[in-house]
Amino acid sequence: MAKVKVATVWLESCAGCHMSFLDVDEFIIDLSKLVEFRRSPITDIKGFDDVTVGIVEGSVGNEEEKEVIEELRHHCKILMALGDCACFGGVCAMRNTLDKEAVLKRAYIDTPSTYKGKIPVAPGVPELLDKVYPANQIVKVDCYVPGCPPEPEAIKYGLTELLAGRIPVVPSNIMRFD
Amino acid sequence: MSEITLTINGKQCKGTQGDTVLEVCLANGIEVPTLCHYKGLLDIAACRMCLVEVEKERKPVPACAYPARDGIVVTTNSEKIEKYRRLVLELLFTERNHLCAYCVASGDCELQSLAYRYQMDNARYQYAWPNQTTDSSHPNIVMDHNRCILCGRCIRTCDEITGAHVLDFGKRGWKTNVCADINQPLGESSCISCGGCFQACPTGAIFSKISAYRGKPSECTSVESTCAICGIGCDIHGLVKNNRVVRIDSPDMTKPRGLLCEIGRFEPLYEAADRITTPLKRNNKGQLVNCSYEEAFEAIAKKFGTSDGIAGLASGKASTEALKAFADLMEKLGSKLVDTLDGDDCRTITQGIAKFDGKSGLDIEAKLEDILAADSIVVIGAYPTKTHPVIASYVMRAAAKNKANLVVIDPLRNPFTFRASVWLKPPEGKKEIIIGALGKSIVDHLPAKTATASNKYAATFKDIDVKKAGKDLGIDVHDIVKAGEVLAGSKNGVIIYGSGILQYKDAELVATILNLAALIGDKPRVISLKRYGNSRGAWDLGLVNAKGSVAADLAKCKASSLYTLLADDLTNSQELADSMKGVEFAVVQASYRSPVTEKADVVLPSLLWTESKGNYTSIDGISKKTVPMVKANAAIKADADTLKEVAKYLKK
Numbered sequence: 001m002a003k004v005k006v007a008t009v010w011l012e013s014c015a016g017c018h019m020s021f022l023d024v025d026e027f028i029i030d031l032s033k034l035v036e037f038r039r040s041p042i043t044d045i046k047g048f049d050d051v052t053v054g055i056v057e058g059s060v061g062n063e064e065e066k067e068v069i070e071e072l073r074h075h076c077k078i079l080m081a082l083g084d085c086a087c088f089g090g091v092c093a094m095r096n097t098l099d100k101e102a103v104l105k106r107a108y109i110d111t112p113s114t115y116k117g118k119i120p121v122a123p124g125v126p127e128l129l130d131k132v133y134p135a136n137q138i139v140k141v142d143c144y145v146p147g148c149p150p151e152p153e154a155i156k157y158g159l160t161e162l163l164a165g166r167i168p169v170v171p172s173n174i175m176r177f178d
Numbered sequence: 179m180s181e182i183t184l185t186i187n188g189k190q191c192k193g194t195q196g197d198t199v200l201e202v203c204l205a206n207g208i209e210v211p212t213l214c215h216y217k218g219l220l221d222i223a224a225c226r227m228c229l230v231e232v233e234k235e236r237k238p239v240p241a242c243a244y245p246a247r248d249g250i251v252v253t254t255n256s257e258k259i260e261k262y263r264r265l266v267l268e269l270l271f272t273e274r275n276h277l278c279a280y281c282v283a284s285g286d287c288e289l290q291s292l293a294y295r296y297q298m299d300n301a302r303y304q305y306a307w308p309n310q311t312t313d314s315s316h317p318n319i320v321m322d323h324n325r326c327i328l329c330g331r332c333i334r335t336c337d338e339i340t341g342a343h344v345l346d347f348g349k350r351g352w353k354t355n356v357c358a359d360i361n362q363p364l365g366e367s368s369c370i371s372c373g374g375c376f377q378a379c380p381t382g383a384i385f386s387k388i389s390a391y392r393g394k395p396s397e398c399t400s401v402e403s404t405c406a407i408c409g410i411g412c413d414i415h416g417l418v419k420n421n422r423v424v425r426i427d428s429p430d431m432t433k434p435r436g437l438l439c440e441i442g443r444f445e446p447l448y449e450a451a452d453r454i455t456t457p458l459k460r461n462n463k464g465q466l467v468n469c470s471y472e473e474a475f476e477a478i479a480k481k482f483g484t485s486d487g488i489a490g491l492a493s494g495k496a497s498t499e500a501l502k503a504f505a506d507l508m509e510k511l512g513s514k515l516v517d518t519l520d521g522d523d524c525r526t527i528t529q530g531i532a533k534f535d536g537k538s539g540l541d542i543e544a545k546l547e548d549i550l551a552a553d554s555i556v557v558i559g560a561y562p563t564k565t566h567p568v569i570a571s572y573v574m575r576a577a578a579k580n581k582a583n584l585v586v587i588d589p590l591r592n593p594f595t596f597r598a599s600v601w602l603k604p605p606e607g608k609k610e611i612i613i614g615a616l617g618k619s620i621v622d623h624l625p626a627k628t629a630t631a632s633n634k635y636a637a638t639f640k641d642i643d644v645k646k647a648g649k650d651l652g653i654d655v656h657d658i659v660k661a662g663e664v665l666a667g668s669k670n671g672v673i674i675y676g677s678g679i680l681q682y683k684d685a686e687l688v689a690t691i692l693n694l695a696a697l698i699g700d701k702p703r704v705i706s707l708k709r710y711g712n713s714r715g716a717w718d719l720g721l722v723n724a725k726g727s728v729a730a731d732l733a734k735c736k737a738s739s740l741y742t743l744l745a746d747d748l749t750n751s752q753e754l755a756d757s758m759k760g761v762e763f764a765v766v767q768a769s770y771r772s773p774v775t776e777k778a779d780v781v782l783p784s785l786l787w788t789e790s791k792g793n794y795t796s797i798d799g800i801s802k803k804t805v806p807m808v809k810a811n812a813a814i815k816a817d818a819d820t821l822k823e824v825a826k827y828l829k830k
Contacts, residue, residue, distance in 0.1 A: 084278070089305060093277070094275070097307055097310065098309065134301075136302075146299050169299065175294045178279050
C-alpha cells in the first residue's frame, strides 16, 4: 500500500504542537511506516505537493501565513487544525482586543528594552493582518485537535482515525484546551 | 402543594406544583447541563445551556425557568437539543476572550468542562474579540471581564446571599458587563469582600488573588471545618496543598452559617505575625532565648511554687479544650484571680441579663437565625460589618428580602443606614437617652392587646419625655416617633448591640435594651457581639471573673506571677503588655510574637485554630468543632496538652 502523504505547517504559534506531535513516543515509528511527510517545519521545504492530509499548527496573523494556509488547503484533501491557535486563535489572538497599530507600536517602540525603535517596513517583511484568525476563518477546516499543546493521545487519536478513513472528533476524556 | 407527574425522556417523574422542570429533572436524577443555575439562587435563564424540548412548545425552553406542569412531556437529550447546547457554547466562547491556556480557572471551569463534554473543538462563529478590561483594584478579588459569560451568579450571590448587592449588570445589550456600585473599580466600591462572587463564578472571571495559581481543587485535599475567628461558627471547606491552606470556600452558601466573610475567607491564608515555634525563656542577660519544653516547664514550676499570688488571663480565641485545661491549672494553683481578656464585656452582658430577669444566663440571647426570621431589627452600638460581617449580611438580607424594618442607632453612616427604615443619629456617647426615648415611643404605639401583656417591660420607660429627649440629643422627635411606630407592631424583633454599648460597662444599659427587645417581640431577642471566637465558651466554663477585671489592675490584685493563655490573639496586645508592668514573673502561651510575649519570662508556643482540633462555642451558644487543615510544626504541642504538662510539673 502506498504511503499516505502528509504536509504539516507551522504558522503563528510556539511550535509546541509539533513538539507534542513528537511526544507520541513509539507510535511515530508505526506512523512512519504508513505516512510520508512531504513538508514539515523540520524539512524547511517551501513548496507544496499534492497531499492527502494537511496539518496546520498556529493561527493566521500575517499575509505570509494566510498565503501558506491557502496554499496548503489547495494542495490537501483533508485539513486538520492542530492546537488551540489553529482551532480558536489561542494565545496569539490576545492581540485582537487591540488594533494593529497599537500592537506594532507596543512591540517595536514602547517596550522598555527598546531604544529608538521603529516599526519595520520592508518588502520582505509580511504585513500583519488586522486580527489573528483561527484556521477555520480563513479556509475550510475538516477536523480539529485542540489543546495548548494537544495531548499526544489526542494527536494519536486524530491521526489513527484519519488513517482509518474517518473524520476524527477528539473524545471528551482526552480533549484539553490548556 | 400538590404532586404532579411529568414525562421526562419517556420516564414518569414526580414533582411538586411550583417546581421548575430543572428541579424535577435534578430530583429524579436526570442530568441537565447548566451554567447560570446555582443552588439557592433565583433562576434567571441567562445562559441557555439547560434548553429542553417540551411537547407542544414551539421552540426549546430553558428548564431552569420553565414551570413544571402535570402531564407535560419533556425531552432533555435529543440530538436536536444537544446540537443547540453546543451552539450555545460556541456563542459563549466567541462572545468574549476565553483563552483557557493561561486562565486561572482552567481545569476547574464549568464552561470548559461543558465544552469538553460537547466536544467543542472549534467555533463556527466569528469571534467578537471585545476589548474588555481586568479590574484588579481590590486587594483580594480580581474581576476579569474577558472571561465573563454574564450568567449573573456573582450578582445574585452578592444580593441574595450576602445581602450587599454591590455587583449588578451595567450597561445594556452587547455592552452589558458586571459592575460594582455605579461602575466603580471593585476596590473603590462598597464591596464587603466576602468572596461569595468568586466562589459562585463558573469561569475564571472573578477569582481570589491569594488563591490564584496555587493549586486547582483537583490537586488539593479538602477539609471540612469550622471558622473559629469571630464566634459565628461558619462552616468552611478548606483546600490544602503542600500543607498550606490555598483557599477557603463555604461548603454551601445557602445554609445557615454557610455564608463566609472577608475575615474567614482570607485571614487564615496569611501569616499574621512572627510565629513562635519553640518555648522561649529569658536568660540572665534579659533576652528571650529558645529552650526545651522541659526547661520551660521547670522554670514555671519553680517560680509558681514560691509565688504568693498567681493571676490567670485567657483569651477567648483559645479552644474550649484549652480553656478547660487552663481553668484546671488555675484551680490547682488555687488562684482566684482568673479572668478572660474580654471579661468586662461578658460581665456587663450577664449582669445586664441578671438585672432584667434575675437569672444570669446567656441562654436568653437570640440565635443568629432569628435575624433572618425577624420582622424588625434594631442595630445599636454594634459594628457587625467590621467585627461579625456574617451578621451584617443577615441583617441586610432580612431588610432587603424579608422587608424587615431596620432601625439603626448610630451617629455615623454605615452600610446599614441606607437600608434602614429609620436612622437615628444621637451624638456620640452613652445611649441611654435614645434607648429610653425609643422605648417610650414604642410603648405609645403598642396595640392595645399587646400593651397589657408588655406592662412589665413598658414600666421601665413610663416616665420618659420623648420630646425632651429629642431636644437633648438634637435629633428630630418625629424620627423617634416614627421608629416607635415602625417597631411597635413587630412580633419577633431582634436587637443587636456590641462594643458601642459594652464599652460603658453599664449593666443597666444592657437591661434597658432587653426591656426594649421584650416590647418588640413575644420574648426578648437580643444578640450581643462578643469579641472572640470562643468568648461564650470561656464564659460557660466560668473563666470570667465575677468581681471585676483582672487584666485592668494586675498591680492592685497583688499578683506577683501571671499566666496568660493568648493563643493567636493579637488584639490590644500593647494595652495588655502595659498592664503587665508590675508582674514579677509572666508566662505567655501564644502563637505569635507580640508586645505581650516581649514582656514574658517564659513563652510557650501555641497552635493556630487551623492546625488544631477543638471546640468553639458561638456567640449564640452553639458548639462547633474545628478540624486541623494543616499540620503544625511538629515541635509545637496542642494548647491543652501544654497546660496539662505545666500542671503535672507543679506536682513535683
